[in-house]
Amino acid sequence: MTHTGFGSKLFDGLNYTLLTLIAVITLYPFWDSLIVSITPLNESIASSIHLYPKTITLEAYQYLWKLDQLWTSYKVSILITVLGTVISMLATTLAAYALSKKDLPGGRVIMFAIVFTMMFSGGIIPNYLVVKQLGMLNSVWAMMIPAAIQTYNLIIMRSFFVSIPESLEESAKIDGCNDFGILMRIVIPLSMPALATISLFYAVSKWNEFFTAVMYITNKDYWPLQLFLRSMLIDNEASFQSGGDSPFLLGQSIKMATIMISTIPVMMIYPFFQRYFVQGVTLGAVKE
Structure with missing residues (x-):
């Protein structure tokens, strides 16, 4: 003992x-x-x-505070984070609920096609051509619509919906509730941990939006914060190597201050959702 x-x-x-x-x-x-x-x-x-x-x-922060481009990029990042998360959650929730139905015609084929995209994609050039043909270049929509649904998040959400007892939905149907009513009144209230978890996944992804902005955005008025950060780091390095006397010669202080400014908002939000992480992902992993 x-x-x-x-x-x-x-x-x-x-x-x-x-x-x-x-x-x-x-x-x-x-x-x-x-x-x-x-x-x-x-x-x-x-x-x-x-x-x-x-x-x-605080010289580095004082310098950044005076940059109009910083606040423009902040507004863009906040917009695509909030609106993009809402769009992604709406699309993911509706798609996952439909795919969770075993009697959905062609459901298995559709699910296979969705999972297939995790291993193979159309490529950068086809994606760019699609976005261009849709007229979304140099707009915030280019950073929200093409990647509105992430396959991994859709799978988690669908698995969570599948784990909800069918008897609850059957009882609601007997009471005269349609599919949309069941989703809004039963499924969503029972799925709050999963919804909070997936929402945070999407929000962090949208806040860190960089690659799609590099591909689709050339107008500085639509630069997200991460693209502004990239510009700051490049300009700082170029100015430092040239030996000039511009404010960029604050060197590492400018780099790290910019990183801190782009990181702190997510760190402030994360603790409020962190408690949902384990519960949401674990419940979403229930086998069919």
Whole structure:
């Protein structure tokens, strides 16, 4: 009994130590970015490891604050995150509910075609031509409509809907409820953990939108925040290598301050949804 108790305490100790080490390794890059963003250039380049700031300066943030393009990109990112998540959730929920019905004509074929896209896609050029023909180049719709449904999220949502007892839907039908009423009054209220989880997946994906913006957006008025960040990093590097005296010579401070500005909003929202993660994904993994 004593040996068992010692083994359990030893395991707990090693487990906590390992998890603490992983947490430190995971959080350090963020901490390093924060420290460098408030540290003068000469101090930030003096050491490759930054545990605390010797001198604090907000010059990088003050410079970014005055950039009109930053706030334009912020508005675009907020728009595509909010509206894009709503569009994606609406499309994913309706598609998953329909595909969860075993009596759906051609349901298996449709599901196979959807899963097939996880392994093979049409390619960048066909996607670009489709977006161009639809007239969505240089518009926020190019970052929301083409990728409105992500296959992985659709599969999770469909599996969750399948796990809901059919008896509940049958009872609702007896009471005169149609399919849309069943979805709104029974399925969705029971699926809040999964909906919250998938919503966060979509929101983070939309907030980090970069590749589609590079492909479809050339007008700076429609740049999302991540594309602005890329521009800042490129301009900063070019200015630094040329030895000029522009504000970009704040160097690493500008880079890290821009990264912090684009990261903090997601970090502020994440804790409110994090508790749904395990429950939502686990319930979505129930076998048919």
